[in-house]
Amino acid sequence: MTERRELERRFDALKGANLKLDLTRGKPAAEQLDLADELDGYLGGDFRAEDGTDVRNYGGLRGLSEARDLGARLLEVAPEAVIAGGNASLTLMFFVLDAAMNTGLTGSRWRDAQPVKALCPVPGYDRHFVLAEALGMELVTVPMTDSGPDMDAVEELVATDNAVRCIWCVPKYSNPTGCIYSEDTVRRLAELPARHAPPQPGGQPFLVLWDNAYTVHDFDFPPPRLTPILPMAKAAGTADSIAMFASTSKITFAGGGVSFVGGGAGFLDAVEKRLSILMVGPDKLNQLRHARFLAGDRIEQHMRAHAEIVRPKFDAVERGLARGLGGTGLARWTRPRGGYFVSLDTPPGLATAVVALAAELGVALTPAGATFPYGRDPEDRNIRIAPTLATLDEVEAGIEVLTLCVKLAAARQADQR
Ligand SMILES: Cc1ncc(COP(=O)(O)O)c(C=O)c1O
Structure with a gap:
């Protein structure tokens, strides 16, 4: 007492x-935001991209080539495997999941077979959970370990419950535990869509939602490395089931950066097709100034x-x-x-x-x-x-x-x- x-x-x-x-x-502190102040006016009136594109005009749904290079460096994939988007990766996540759920992405839409379940490693990122819930999905928890989601639990759920359609992942410096997924976990996640049984004919069976928001947000240099998932997914034949996301929100300006979505060729084609309904093209001015500002070893x-x-x-x-x-x-x-x-x-x-x-x-x-x-x-x-x-x-x-x-x-x- x-x-x-x-x-x-x-x-x-x-x-x-x-x-x-x-x-x-x-949120980043003002001092962190100050680091990117040079972005203001960075183009200095030079509006031509490498390939001659006038970035002041409409067009270029996949984003500028130099912006896709930037996204490729963040996601550790080839530039062809990236679309550079607008100011927030969360918007792209909503866009991809909404398409998978309500219209179909590379196949039939999920919502026709109810319920639709999303695997949520816990503790996790609240906005991921809210997003999936808002689209009408049921949220199923799986425990986080120091090396990523408990993959025995994940594989069991995916193999036995066909209603499970996706899993949320923050593979490097996970929100909030800060862990980095181990190589074994990355491999098992890459192979996960192939375990989804039975895949629906023509359907988008499963998506691994790979939100690599903190990919370069290291404290130590040289930094620890996350095993790249896409080569493993290609080997497993699941590349079109990996939806990768990143942004410069916490590199430059939060909410004023550039976002990226990456994955297999079929997946990206489907995303681009659907994007063409949403817009005529992204903000290429912001893409160009970011690509120039973060060129070379600037990141x-x-x-x-x-x-x-x-x-x-x-x-x-x-x-x-x-x-x-x-x-x-x-x-x-x-x-x-x-x-x-x-x-x-x-x-x-x-x-x-x-x-x-x-x-x-x-x-x-x-x-x-x-x-x-x-x-x-x-x-x-x-x-x-x-x-x-x-x-x-x-x-x-x-x-x-x-x-x-x-x-x-x-x-x-x-x-x-
Ligand atoms: C895991 C994760 N993903 C995405 C975001 C938001 O990213 P963006 O600003 O690109 O929408 C955050 C922000 O806290 C986050 O923690």
Whole structure:
């Protein structure tokens, strides 16, 4: 009881501190955005692309060739395997899934055979889950491991339930655990569409949704490498079932970058055909300035500069969590070497209470449950920490509050038993 009293005392004392801290969303800090300020006016009146295209005019559904080169470097595929799009990869994900569901992409549409299920590794990215749900899919959870989704569970579900049509993947610095999928996991995912039984005649049986949002968002150089999925998919005959996505949202300007979709030739043909209904062509001005700005080895230089800003914040999270919770047995957390998030697990039944306590002290955390389909964490234990937007001092203060709240919530729970 004395320990609880001490925690309550510290909690009450902090109430008077009038903190106002936000560790909720994975947005870049202004300092990171500053790194790309040169983009403004970068074309300097030179509107001709390499192939002579006047980028001020309509056309070019697959995107400019130099923008596709940029996408190819991010996705580690050949430029022919990429379409360069507009300002957000999430839009492309919606577009691809909507087409697969409602009109058919390379085959018949999914919605004719109800239910349609999407596999959601948890904890995962809330917007993926919301997107699939909005299109009328049922969300089925599978556990994440340190090397990616639990592939035994995934293969079992895909082989036995024909309603399962896709799986969400963030293969490098996964949102929110930060793990990098192992080579074995990548191979098994590449082969997954071939396991889907029985494939529908003429149907698009299955899509691996490969959202490589954090592909170059490393803290260490030379960076760890993700095994490329497309060569493995080609070997397995599944390339048209791999839908790859990336963007420069967290390289240059969030919401003002260039997005990419990649995959097998048949898949890309189908995406282009459908895109022609949506638009006359993408914003090639933005594509050209991005391609020029990030040409050559500029991406690595640029990401090193991001890392100088972001890495200290992640180090502060690690230090704060280790100091506040290390050895208590009250939490487990991830130590990513890139990306935007840290995932913290409390004992069962505490996450909602911890988030509410932190809010009382003026520290906004992502709502408990947000990393699970339908916003429901069945064990109520996962908390996503997003340290990029806050300053270093704010991150330190926020993590101190978080660790206090975990201990206080645990002490209150113990006293109720
Ligand atoms: C895994 C993942 N994919 C996609 C996005 C959004 O990307 P975009 O800005 O290209 O739509 C985010 C943003 O947080 C993300 O975490």
